[in-house]
Structures are given as structure tokens and as C-alpha cells.
Amino acid sequence: MSRGRIAPTPTGYLHVGHARTFALAADRAASGTLVYRTEDLDAGRCRPEFAAAAIEDLCWLGLKWTEGPDVGGPHGPYVQSQRLTWFRDVWQRLQATGAIYPCDKSRKDVERSLTAPHAEDDAEPIFPAALRAPVGAGQDAREPGPTNWRFRVPDGETIAFVDALQGPQAFVAGRDFGDFLVWRKDGLPAYELAVVADDHAMGITEVVRGADLLLSTARQLLLYRALGWAAPSWAHAPLIVDAEGKRLAKRSAGLSIRELRQKGKTPEEVLMAPLRQLLG
Numbered sequence: 001m002s003r004g005r006i007a008p009t010p011t012g013y014l015h016v017g018h019a020r021t022f023a024l025a026a027d028r029a030a031s032g033t034l035v036y037r038t039e040d041l042d043a044g045r046c047r048p049e050f051a052a053a054a055i056e057d058l059c060w061l062g063l064k065w066t067e068g069p070d071v072g073g074p075h076g077p078y079v080q081s082q083r084l085t086w087f088r089d090v091w092q093r094l095q096a097t098g099a100i101y102p103c104d105k106s107r108k109d110v111e112r113s114l115t116a117p118h119a120e121d122d123a124e125p126i127f128p129a130a131l132r133a134p135v136g137a138g139q140d141a142r143e144p145g146p147t148n149w150r151f152r153v154p155d156g157e158t159i160a161f162v163d164a165l166q167g168p169q170a171f172v173a174g175r176d177f178g179d180f181l182v183w184r185k186d187g188l189p190a191y192e193l194a195v196v197a198d199d200h201a202m203g204i205t206e207v208v209r210g211a212d213l214l215l216s217t218a219r220q221l222l223l224y225r226a227l228g229w230a231a232p233s234w235a236h237a238p239l240i241v242d243a244e245g246k247r248l249a250k251r252s253a254g255l256s257i258r259e260l261r262q263k264g265k266t267p268e269e270v271l272m273a274p275l276r277q278l279l280g
């Protein structure tokens with residue numbers, strides 16, 4: 001039985017891009033189960049009122065999920081800030097395999113790690129292999145402690161997968177992406193660890209999300225492998241851009257589901273109409 005998910009981060013109101021990606025996720029999970037998960041690890045930017053608004057807006061659009069923060073279910077809690085014990089457990093599993101190591105790096109780098117690295121912000125410099133800790137570093141640790149932890153990527157290895165919507169993909173470890181953060185020194189898991197931990201725990205069989213996360217998928221595949229878990233299949237939706245070709249996330253004024261609804265647009269229009277019509 002297929003299990004899909006939608007996993008909004010409540011840092012603001014959802015916009016038409018979210019609406020369309022989530023509707024696609026719901027559609028692809030229509031014959032199975034759709035899980036709703038709130039990804040609110042970034043306490044500085046996430047707000048409970050946005051989490052509540054996201055649920056309300058998606059219900060108004062007509063999306064239906066059978067597991068989630070509002071309806072419960074067998075894999076809860078469905079709110080990441082309530083799942084820290086599980087993330088710690090996954091840190092421990094990774095640490096036991098020697099796949100990760102403690103690392104001190106700039107604050108900016110750490111701040112960025114909590115939320116998914118969408119498109120242009122993913123152009124972060126490749127972590128230089130020369131700065132890696134030696135193999136075996138951190139092997140005695142029982143706790144992550146007040147230190148960042150990174151995943152040691154297999155330099156030169158091509159991570160390939162077939163995306164249901166984007167076709168065959170290939171990224172080279174150490175060239176397209178470097179050692180990435182899995183744990184932050186403030187005691188929280190980084191996005192890549194949290195999302196893999198939860199997609200696995202919630203039995204997700206297909207991940208549907210924006211194409212700006214294709215590179216993250218390569219990182220996540222390495223985590224699945226290190227953990228000995230079967231990876232889900234992937235479907236990355238094309239990004240919705242405005243007339244100037246800018247991603248909606250950066251320019252959502254007038255295009256939040258909320259505003260469109262207040263302007264009298266219907267769910268069908270929010271999901272299907274050309275953007276210029278929605279803005280008009």
C-alpha cells in the first residue's frame with residue numbers, strides 16, 4: 001500500500017506553489033495513505049499560528065490526509081518538534097556505523113541546516129575534505145554534545161536515482177555536494193537527518209516535493225544506505241515561477257492561499273489557473 005506525505009514548514013502562509021505540490025502529493029497517494037507532518041524544528045522561524053493556518057488552508061483546498069497532527073494516527077506525533085527522542089536515536093545509529101563525525105564550522109552554516117535547502121540557497125560551498133575529522137573521530141561519543149556532526153560522503157561516487165517526474169538523476173559526492181550536517185550543536189537534528197528519520201518511521205513509500213530538493217535527495221539516499229533502510233521512491237514537482245522566472249517562495253505576495261481565498265478565488269483556480277489570472 002502506497003504511503004505519501006506532505007511536510008510543510010510553518011514559517012509563513014502557504015502559497016500557490018505549495019498548494020500545487022501538495023495537491024500532487026495527495027493525488028499520487030490517492031489509492032493509499034497520505035500523511036501530514038509539520039516540520040517545525042526551526043523554533044526561531046516557525047510559529048504555531050502558521051502551522052494551524054497551513055492545515056486550514058489545505059483543508060479548504062480539499063486535500064485529505066488520514067494521519068497527521070489534527071487527526072492522529074499510528075506513527076505520531078506528526079510534529080517534528082515532538083520527535084526529538086527519535087532523532088537522537090537515529091543520530092546514535094549513524095554514529096555507531098562511523099558514517100558521521102563531530103565538526104566545528106561557522107554559525108551561518110549551522111543556521112541554514114535546520115530547514116530544507118531550497119534551490120538557490122543550496123549553492124553552499126562544498127565542505128572541503130581537508131577539513132574532515134580523521135576516520136574514527138567521535139566514535140567514543142555517547143551523546144552528540146554541543147558539537148555539529150557531519151556525514152562523510154563517499155568522494156567521487158555517483159549517487160543516481162530515477163525520479164518519477166524528472167527522470168534519471170545523478171550527483172557526484174564530493175563534487176556536487178560535500179559532507180553535510182546531520183546534527184547541530186544546539187541539540188537539534190539537521191533537516192537531512194530529520195526528514196529521513198521521519199519518512200522512514202512513518203513508512204513513506206513515495207516522497208513528492210519540489211524539484212529544488214533534488215540535490216538533497218542524493219544526500220538522503222546516503223543516509224538511507226548508512227542506516228540500512230530501504231529508500232522511498234521520489235517524485236520532484238517542477239517549481240512554479242512567476243512571469244519574471246522567480247521562484248514563488250521569494251515572491252509570494254498576493255499568492256498565498258489565504259489571500260487568494262479572500263479575493264474570492266476557488267480551490268480549483270488556486271490549483272489550476274495561470275498565475276497571471278490569480279494575480280489579476
Ligand code: GLU
Nearest residue numbers: 007008009039116195209
Ligand atoms: N519541510 C520541508 C520544506 O518545507 C519539506 C521538505 C521535504 O519535503 O522533504 O521544505
